[in-house]
Amino acid sequence: MRRIVLATDLSAPARQAAERAAQLSHSLAVPMELLHIVNLELMPRLQNAVPAAVAASLPQRVLKAAQETLETWAADLQSRYAINPTARVIDGELLHELLDAVGDEDAESSLLVCGATGESIVRHFFLGSTAERLSGRTSCPMLVVKNPVTGPYRHVLVPVDFSPSSLAAIQHVQALAPQAGLTLLHAVELPFQGLLSLAGIGREDIDGYRATVEQEANEKLHALCQQAGLPPSTLLRVVQGEPVASILAQEQGCDLIVMGKHGESRFQKLFIGKNTKKVLAESRHDVLVSV
Numbered sequence: 001m002r003r004i005v006l007a008t009d010l011s012a013p014a015r016q017a018a019e020r021a022a023q024l025s026h027s028l029a030v031p032m033e034l035l036h037i038v039n040l041e042l043m044p045r046l047q048n049a050v051p052a053a054v055a056a057s058l059p060q061r062v063l064k065a066a067q068e069t070l071e072t073w074a075a076d077l078q079s080r081y082a083i084n085p086t087a088r089v090i091d092g093e094l095l096h097e098l099l100d101a102v103g104d105e106d107a108e109s110s111l112l113v114c115g116a117t118g119e120s121i122v123r124h125f126f127l128g129s130t131a132e133r134l135s136g137r138t139s140c141p142m143l144v145v146k147n148p149v150t151g152p153y154r155h156v157l158v159p160v161d162f163s164p165s166s167l168a169a170i171q172h173v174q175a176l177a178p179q180a181g182l183t184l185l186h187a188v189e190l191p192f193q194g195l196l197s198l199a200g201i202g203r204e205d206i207d208g209y210r211a212t213v214e215q216e217a218n219e220k221l222h223a224l225c226q227q228a229g230l231p232p233s234t235l236l237r238v239v240q241g242e243p244v245a246s247i248l249a250q251e252q253g254c255d256l257i258v259m260g261k262h263g264e265s266r267f268q269k270l271f272i273g274k275n276t277k278k279v280l281a282e283s284r285h286d287v288l289v290s291v
Contacts, residue, residue: 002109004032006085006102012070013115017145018133020286021113022077024176024278025085027152032077032085034070037097038063063089102140111176112142140173142289144280147255153177153286157254159185159247159279162220165260170228173258176288183235183254184225186217187246214238244278251285258288 006021008014018034025032040059047055070087077085090097102110156173160166173182221236239246251257259276280287 001028001030001111003030004028004111004113004207004252006032006034007098007101007112007114008034008036008073009115010036010066011115013145015073015115016148017113017115017143018073018077018143019149020143022081022083022085023152024111024113024151025083026081030219032083033101034074034085034087035098035101036070036089037094038065038066038089038091039093040091041093047068049289061190063091073288110140112140112145113178114142116144122133141291143176144287144289146284146286153180153256155181155183156255156256156258157183157247158252158258159187159243159275160221161186161226161243161260162224165261165290166224167228167259169260170230170289172288173256174228177256180256181231181233181235183237184221184230185239185247185250186212186221187243188217188240189237189242212241214240245274247275247279248282251283254285256286256288257283258290261289261291 002143004025006014006018008018021032024090040062043059043062047058050058066089067087070089074085074087077083090101098112102112153176156177158166158169158173160169170182170184173180205224217238218236221238225234225236237250239250241249247257257277257279261276276289
């Protein structure tokens, strides 16, 4: 991790995200930038609603107010976290400017941080096919902050599907929260389980099938743990059930969930996975979207 970019709409949830970004900037000793994007193309409607004497100077006043707010945030974070963040206000379209800010060359070593609500950078970034395709162009991980900062991340839940993105997610955790304890979780959905009894398969055979699938998943979890170089203290869990429900049922006690952006197929790499979007929307904890 070489830099942290905080994308902020200047709302209270975004300020909470700024605290987390500052904590990570300090603990990882990497530079941090506060970034606010103003789309002045949307300004004419507001200008038409105010007196003409005010309308002419409104864009400059808005940009100045945003810059002053960001600089105030930066000064406060500098004094409390012993960091030296920069503050930048950009005029442009949100998604385009975000992608330009994280760039392509150093995207894998950058971290984009934002709040979960406010004017909702998350909504723009994750919903809609255009946004999904745009997000598919960058390999920058994204941290969505939902909770106040009480210290470094202490325990991280990493749902895995054994695709290449699973190892990438673990590596991002190791970079972001090297001292945190990890739980690797795999949710097993048994193919054809509901049809087996209807097809005349006995309960004993069904139980044997279930045990075989769980055993295979446990073996893959141990192999992934070894491949990632994780310590023996890493918790490995195989549960049966639908993935999102299983993840939300296991999130108690963690303070960060790490989800891969896509699964195994090349087609999926263009899109945010439906399970990731659901967890992002429904989890009570911070979520890191790995790539």
